[in-house]
Amino acid sequence: MKPRIAVLGCGYWGSNHVRTLKALGALYAVSDANRDRAEGFASEQECLALAPDELFEREEIDAIVMALPPQFHAETAIRAVEAGKDVLVEKPVALTVEDAGRAVKAAQDNSRVYMVGHVLRFHPAFEKLKALVDAGELGEVRYIHSHRLGLGKFHTENDALWDLAPHDLSMILAITGAAPVEVHGEGAAALDHLSDFAHLHMRFPGNLRGHLFASRLNPYRERRLTVVGTKGMAVFDDVEPWERKLAVYHHSIWQDSGQWAFTADEPHYIAVEQGMPLTRELEHFIHCIQTREEPRTNGEEAIRVLQVLTAGTVRHQRAS
Template identity: 35%
Template sequence: MNESTVRIALVGCGYWGPNLARNLSQVNNGRLVVCADSDPQALARMQRQYPHVEMTTDSAALLRRADIDAVVLATPARTHAGLALAALAAGKHVFVEKPLAMTVADAEQMVAAGRAAGRILMVGHVFEYHPALRHIKMLLDQGELGDLYYLYSTRVNLGRVQADINALWSIAPHDVSIMLHLVGRLPQQVSAHGKAFLGGSVEDVVFVTLDFANGALGHIHASWLDPSKTRQLTVVGSRRMVVYDDVASEGKVKIYDKGVYRKSEAGYGEYQVKVHSGDITIPRLDMTEPLQLECQHFVDCICQGRTPLTDGVNGLQVVSVLAAAQQSLDAGGVNVVVAPPDTQAPAGP
């Protein structure tokens, strides 16, 4: 784009919106122009913090404004597709908080609409911008961990309980995006189990297993019914293993020089299992806030015409895994094949 400053509208000032506003108000080459929400009290809180930012309850009117270049959506997940499609049709660049959509068909339409409009469509998979996860990805890509055996994540807490979306769609998108990013491919199949212990129609706890074609196995535990907050990922390779603890005050990443491998015995055609155990290394990382990096990346991609790391296709892939997991959940935990989504679908009428 020719303008030196990307003029941004934030739609949704509830749970996550204030965090986005804080970072959007600080990005280089970007300016938060207006915040929109249907709740006047939420807008009043934002106005006190950002007195120079316009507040409105009319989000639809934002799309007709020529002084808005980009729209950031932090609204309930079921509204993402409709709002994003309207914004893209109005010629705006769009950032959508996770998940991109609630169905594969909606996500495919969003990707196609962004392509047809020639606009950036980006999804808020914030952990793909986390310095700790980037370091783990580098270790995997460079072969420092050896062959990837399996990885598992725990994302649990007591609350925030939701009534309209289950723990799979509310919490697990982060972990699905992390695993797809680290493994570098979609799983062949997934299975999921869960329960709605609070008596509603949505599951409060889910366990998801991802089976990848390269032999790696992934497992996700997501719940808002746990006694303490845990945000942990373990990656097990043949040479080394890594534990990432997002709630640790320091030493968030620990690299264990441990591994198990098979060693052939000469002359017998058999093998022995060897266990290697060495030092634990804590790398020094630049712990810049991931959300700051993500918001800056959105603005930079608009200014420079680049495809975001977490573009619409990235969001569509995560939705395809979530949809397969939901199908498994509804069927009592059966294995469900993950069909590769159509990233070239037409934008529709």
């Protein structure tokens, strides 16, 4: 039987969870601080509309997906797991590493599934990219850089780094298999005291380097992750159509008479199975609820991402 899952928070991203869980046959209830909003979704999706407190009291609810403002995630997750519910918590799972650690420990103490919504880990193009890296197709990885740029959304509690970078950090940490040993952050606030632009520079064991650029005040969209290895380079570009989302560039570099020489091939586009990352993420959550397996994006990963965000955070005064 499918688990009975409730969605807490029916805003922009929460509404996507609602519709996807309905399509998967696992949506039991919706809840939101705005009762009218919850009732609208309940009517549309033919499920229950419950007050937030009711979610924790209803024994028939197996799990809760939380898409709340991040300052409410940790305490709400703790309350849920102590009430016997498995949880999928949207990113960021908390605003401090300490709060995230308390929530993850509460889930462990209560034998509950704790999963973080790093949805791009379930993108077919990223899964294929990671498989190429793991198989050694790119050689030894030396450098990774990601760009996530666009216009909006603007939040009152978290800046461009905390809102946009978790997706890319999750992918970068999955490829490196290690936490950075050094993190340096730079940011710029154009509207108020929160950064609208953010750069992260990271150094990993083995002198592997990483760079991340995130912006919520940019005139064009860019969603690109590039992995540079000794035998080849790969680019996951989520703005491109499916047949061009993953490109591999093979190259050779050598010294000839004291001078560097190189050859570079045209991109080879890798066939990628089409599939919605959110659907695949929620299918994985359902699987973990049913089997009690540890999620691919578990609480420990959520903490590692928060540690990097915290190390790279730059505070600003209001722009003049």
